[in-house]
Amino acid sequence: MVTPAELSMLFDSPDSFEDWIATAGFSEVGERHGCACCSALPALLSEITGETAPLLEAEHWAERGHAPDARVDGLWINAQVFTMDDALRVVDALAVKEGRILAVGKRAELEAEFGDDLTLIDAEGQIIVPGFIEPHMHFLPIATIGRLEDVGPYRFPKTEDAMRHLATLTTSLEDGQWLMGRQFDPALQEGPETLTRWMLDEVSSTHPILIYNASLHFAYCNSMALEVAGIDENTPDDPASPYGRDEKGFPNGVLKGGRAIGSVVKHNAQQRNYDLASAALDVCARANAKGITTFCDQATGMVQGTKEIELYQAMAQSGRMTARLRYSLSYALESQWDDLGIQFGHGSEWARAVGWKIVSDGSNQGFTGLQRAPYLFREDQGLAYVEPDRLNEMVLERTQRGWPLVIHANGDLAIDRVLDAFEATQDAGLELNSPCRIEHCSILHDDQIQRIKALGLSPSFLIGHVYYWGHAMRDQVFGEAKAALLDRTGACEEEGIRWTLHSDEPVTEMGPLRCIENAVTRSLWKEPGNQLAPQEAVSVMAALRAMTIDAAWQCHSDHEIGSLEVGKCADFVVLAQDPRSVPLDQISEIKVLETYVDGRKVYSARPGASDEV
Ligand SMILES: [Zn+2]
Numbered sequence: 001m002v003t004p005a006e007l008s009m010l011f012d013s014p015d016s017f018e019d020w021i022a023t024a025g026f027s028e029v030g031e032r033h034g035c036a037c038c039s040a041l042p043a044l045l046s047e048i049t050g051e052t053a054p055l056l057e058a059e060h061w062a063e064r065g066h067a068p069d070a071r072v073d074g075l076w077i078n079a080q081v082f083t084m085d086d087a088l089r090v091v092d093a094l095a096v097k098e099g100r101i102l103a104v105g106k107r108a109e110l111e112a113e114f115g116d117d118l119t120l121i122d123a124e125g126q127i128i129v130p131g132f133i134e135p136h137m138h139f140l141p142i143a144t145i146g147r148l149e150d151v152g153p154y155r156f157p158k159t160e161d162a163m164r165h166l167a168t169l170t171t172s173l174e175d176g177q178w179l180m181g182r183q184f185d186p187a188l189q190e191g192p193e194t195l196t197r198w199m200l201d202e203v204s205s206t207h208p209i210l211i212y213n214a215s216l217h218f219a220y221c222n223s224m225a226l227e228v229a230g231i232d233e234n235t236p237d238d239p240a241s242p243y244g245r246d247e248k249g250f251p252n253g254v255l256k257g258g259r260a261i262g263s264v265v266k267h268n269a270q271q272r273n274y275d276l277a278s279a280a281l282d283v284c285a286r287a288n289a290k291g292i293t294t295f296c297d298q299a300t301g302m303v304q305g306t307k308e309i310e311l312y313q314a315m316a317q318s319g320r321m322t323a324r325l326r327y328s329l330s331y332a333l334e335s336q337w338d339d340l341g342i343q344f345g346h347g348s349e350w351a352r353a354v355g356w357k358i359v360s361d362g363s364n365q366g367f368t369g370l371q372r373a374p375y376l377f378r379e380d381q382g383l384a385y386v387e388p389d390r391l392n393e394m395v396l397e398r399t400q401r402g403w404p405l406v407i408h409a410n411g412d413l414a415i416d417r418v419l420d421a422f423e424a425t426q427d428a429g430l431e432l433n434s435p436c437r438i439e440h441c442s443i444l445h446d447d448q449i450q451r452i453k454a455l456g457l458s459p460s461f462l463i464g465h466v467y468y469w470g471h472a473m474r475d476q477v478f479g480e481a482k483a484a485l486l487d488r489t490g491a492c493e494e495e496g497i498r499w500t501l502h503s504d505e506p507v508t509e510m511g512p513l514r515c516i517e518n519a520v521t522r523s524l525w526k527e528p529g530n531q532l533a534p535q536e537a538v539s540v541m542a543a544l545r546a547m548t549i550d551a552a553w554q555c556h557s558d559h560e561i562g563s564l565e566v567g568k569c570a571d572f573v574v575l576a577q578d579p580r581s582v583p584l585d586q587i588s589e590i591k592v593l594e595t596y597v598d599g600r601k602v603y604s605a606r607p608g609a610s611d612e613v
């Protein structure tokens with residue numbers, strides 16, 4: 001996340017920020033249209049993935065990853081099976097055959113019926129839940145940077161430890177080899193507000209180093225990287241994407257925006273041969289380790305344009321996917337999608353188009369979420385990325401064309417406008433392609449909750465806003481009263497509105513159990529013992545629903561995934577403990593023992609397991 005200090009380095013006033021995005025500093029589908037969470041990515045990532053076209057063919061994918069295990073035709077007994085069906089039944093046995101749920105129910109009955117046919121598996125009291133569904137992440141962006149070294153706050157709370165770690169890595173590099181890192185987040189890591197080339201020269205003066213800020217709006221490089229890139233005091237600045245400089249005008253190693261970053265990264269030849277196929281399968285494997293069996297990319301087309309669909313299809317055909325992919329097309333490529341004739345539902349059980357993504361404003365912690373009233377200590381009210389008329393027009397048109405809408409709206413005024421647009425479409429006599437979603441839906445007033453209910457909309461909350469940034473939302477962004485309106489899971493639950501939780505990775509790391517814990521505790525990472533708006537806390541079962549069946553429903557896939565019911569895909573997770581019976585603040589620590597997708601074991605944490613990730 002960009003810190004206020006970093007923001008002020010870039011923009012003197014909101015006006016200049018507006019100018020800056022208006023100049024489309026990164027690319028046409030960059031800042032101007034981007035999801036706030038990933039807006040700087042396209043230009044950066046096309047630098048990195050520029051030469052990966054051959055990987056689009058399925059046979060290239062099939063050489064990557066592990067060949068999946070055979071399907072298990074099994075009868076799990078002595079389990080606590082959370083079916084997440086309408087009645088939220090918990091039963092003790094689960095039968096699976098040929099990748100589908102054959103039966104759920106009582107051990108005695110299932111054993112009598114299927115015992116001869118299926119391998120008996122004693123779950124020894126463990127918990128089986130439907131595979132978790134991450135309803136909002138950014139798949140290719142994660143794949144593209146995923147293999148760079150993670151030096152972020154979840155791994156290194158102190159920046160100095162991250163630097164020390166990087167220094168140890170340099171010892172195994174070959175001559176001239178680059179060292180690249182990601183996730184540096186001065187807002188969450190203890191240490192300097194920014195990295196400079198002098199700091200990174202301490203890590204290495206002989207290997208080029210480049211570290212991305214978690215927001216990807218910034219990167220930082222050492223002197224060797226600047227030298228390799230031929231950047232010095234005489235290199236002119238791109239006004240939309242300048243180099244940080246010291247008082248004498250020498251580049252200080254801070255790279256502000258996509259073009260500045262790209263001008264350095266492109267000199268790393270290794271990155272140009274980045275194995276995107278393997279990296280994409282790595283994302284699946286990493287998700288499996290967290291118990292995720294399906295995830296939904298929320299802005300397809302933003303990295304490689306419409307080619308991304310071909311890439312998804314090749315990946316699906318390769319037979320190597322270990323997580324199912326759902327995706328929403330980015331509205332930034334509107335005419336190109338139409339030219340291709342992509343319709344809602346395009347694809348297969350493994351990769352399918354399920355939404356039309358619009359980004360209506362920026363982010364609250366970046367002071368670009370569009371607000372009814374000015375931010376705390378400020379006069380500005382954020383930014384509309386789409387003007388109301390255009391928003392109304394798009395919602396109407398896409399509804400007519402059969403698309404469910406998925407609209408990013410963080411600020412309360414942005415949410416007002418999104419609700420207006422949906423109402424206008426209904427008033428025009430059209431029926432929404434339900435469920436339509438509001439993404440992040442961060443600040444919600446009571447009147448808006450009523451309108452969401454009346455329209456049959458469904459919010460998805462980036463619950464890490466509470467946990468990781470709750471203190472900053474309260475003290476720096478909104479003040480206490482408005483911060484209490486952040487991520488109102490409790491109020492929505494009470495109104496019978498279906499809602500979900502998401503990570504928005506790379507904004508926060510995918511972690512369904514962590515999301516569940518955040519929603520049931522409303523705790524603050526930086527203030528142990530404190531909570532933000534504890535009245536919005538929900539029950540464990542409600543949060544579990546949000547990460548399973550309700551997320552499946554939001555991804556238009558609840559006919560095949562999200563609950564353990566007969567005929568659905570055999571996607572499930574074995575947990576070491578019952579999330580209802582551990583202390584609430586320990587839910588995120590529950591061990592994922594095994595993850596199954598399509599009846600195949602895709603992850604195992606059990607000792608001696610060969611397929612441990
Ligand atoms: Zn977003």
Ligand SMILES: [Zn+2]
Nearest residue numbers: 035037298504
């Ligand atoms: Zn997002």
